[in-house]
Amino acid sequence: MKNIVFIIILFTYTLSSYSQFYKDYSWEEEANIVDLEATLMNESSIGVFEKTIVEFISGKFSNTIIKYETHHYQIKVLNDKGVSKHSNIIIPMNEVTNLKDIKVRIIDKNGELTEFDNNTIDELGDFESSVNFKNFHLAGLNDNSTIEVLYTLEKQYNIHGNKILQKSYSIKKSEFLLIPGPTQGIIKTYSVNSKVKDTIINTYPAKIIKVVDIPAIIDEEYATAIANRQRLSFQCPLPDDNMNQEDYWENIVSNISPIMFPKNIHPKIFEISSEVIQKNEINEYNIANNIDDYIKNNFTISENDNVSLNNINYILENKTSNDFSIIQVYTQLLTAAGINYEIVITSNRYYNRFDPEFFDPNMLREFLIYFPEEKKYIAPNRLEYRIGEAPFDLLGNYGIYIDRMLDFYFSEIIQSDQSYSRIKRNIKIEFERKLKKIVIDEYQEYSGHWATNNRSLLNFSDEEGLAGLKDYLTASGIENKKVINYEIINAELFQKNYNTPFIVNSKISTESLTTKIKNGYQVKIGNVIGMQSQLYEDIDRFHPIEVTYPNQYDYRIVVKIPKGYSIEGLEGLVFNKSYISLMGNKICKFESNYEINENELVISIQEFYKTLRYQKNRYNEFRDVINSAADFYNTSIKFIKK
Structure with a gap:
């Protein structure tokens, strides 16, 4: 596996033989159609149950330890999307020495039963990375069917292991059983409310955890959804090793x-x-x-x-x-x-x-x-x-x-330079053709991670990627623009001095930002800062808030006011939303204001996110800051002929 340190320790102690639980474990003799609550029927699939059994035993003809993993689960497939998701059974083969057994049964919506085993199930040999995976195809799977899968893997002994409990679909009931046999079993859970309990399996000590109503992984902006999954890790060292963390x-x-x-x-x-x-x-x-x-x-x-x-x-x-x-x-x-x-x-x-x-x-x-x-x-x-x-x-x-x-x-791993990632923009706007055309002359400085990302795109992208980067760096989101000038300074990946900014000089023209109105023109002035992310949907936040990296934006926009015109709607340019820490400091804000200097409208904007993480229970405050930037992007002002 890419970029991973594996600690696999093989032990050669003589140990007494343990009975093998997996050999006696099976599914119920009669397969049943699963009915779900009406509230779940809008999902593409539902995990009815998932049971994982990890068992360690002594090798019969050697002094080694053998690990067996039994996976047993049932899934209700509700529509074509669910059929597509579950038509293949993909089994990771890392550390696997033998696929002991696999059997599958499917009950369709009419109650008809189809069964597969080692001899009848189709294995796809052309699966990507087929050395590391086995891929079995379930032919004829239809919507509103129930799939039940049971298989056991014989694996190399590894002290360490883990199990992901939360999936891309919700699971009604999940169970993890650890039978350490001649080893010592230790389990630690993450994001799980249920507790690990001690139990007895065939007179031998074991550990079990049962979790109900596991929701599907919720993908939210400004979150690390995959890392937040419900999961567990376990260790099974030999007693004589006396290993601590x-x-x-x-x-x-x-x-x-x-x-x-x-x-x-x-x-x-x-x-x-x-x-x-x-x-x-x-x-x-x-x-x-x-x-x-x-x-x-x-x-x-x-x-x-x-x-x-x-x-x-x-x-x-x-x-x-x-x-x-x-x-x-x-x-x-x-x-x-x-x-x-x-x-x-x-x-x-x-x-x-x-x-x-x-x-x-x-x-x-x-x-x-x-x-x-x-x-x-x-x-x-x-x-x-x-x-x-x-x-x-x-x-x-x-x-x-x-x-x-x-x-x-x-x-x-912290960021020692608090001002590392910033974007500075100086934008000059003039009108041509009696306010029908806008000319935007822009100077931009990107530092920190912004600069790294831009240099990476510039140096490693194909033609399509370079065109996308050019659009992004010349007021993204403005339609029908003509790029008059586009110059990049400090484009090389190597820069002699620390945090040298990636600089862009550009000049564009467009007629898409102005609309003729009575006695003048309406101008979508907010569009010049480029498209902004937004959190307009009012939801109950699930994940803690986590931004990509701390960063800051400082913009100065100078609009030359055409002779003979006045401006209306300036109050719409003023925003001031912030998130204040318990210490009384602004750690997240969007603030904009304006002033008139003779024949120029000068708009100043500062937006920043000083820390990586923000409290989930203060999501609405964070959301207000994000949405203020999006609101500014949608702002228009009117130029009225005097």
């Missing part, structure tokens, strides 16, 4: 230390250093910046499954690596240059919440290099990033920080 973390640190903090420098590294680092250069930022840019311009990241891509000799000789092992080139060069750094291991906050208190290898998906003196990061596998703040999708998550002495600590 800190021991797992220490194992990680010990295992990665040879490549993260090399004691021996490869001879080729000194050759590269002399090429990359200027003689007598002592500035840490400049050295790290040059190393980062050199590697990203001269080394290729390969997705091939080739063990040589992990070997430093092969990597340096062929200048090719995978997206994990490329970090070796960084650590070799940084060590040779005498730069102090720390390694950070974390995960994408949109998919996984990093939990320092419960070790789960599934969290260990992203690597950063942190420079504590500079308070800046390098993301080795992100071609679009150069040294600066952490990538936006890692920002706000926790991570483990490891220093050269192999000491480690846990910390939230």
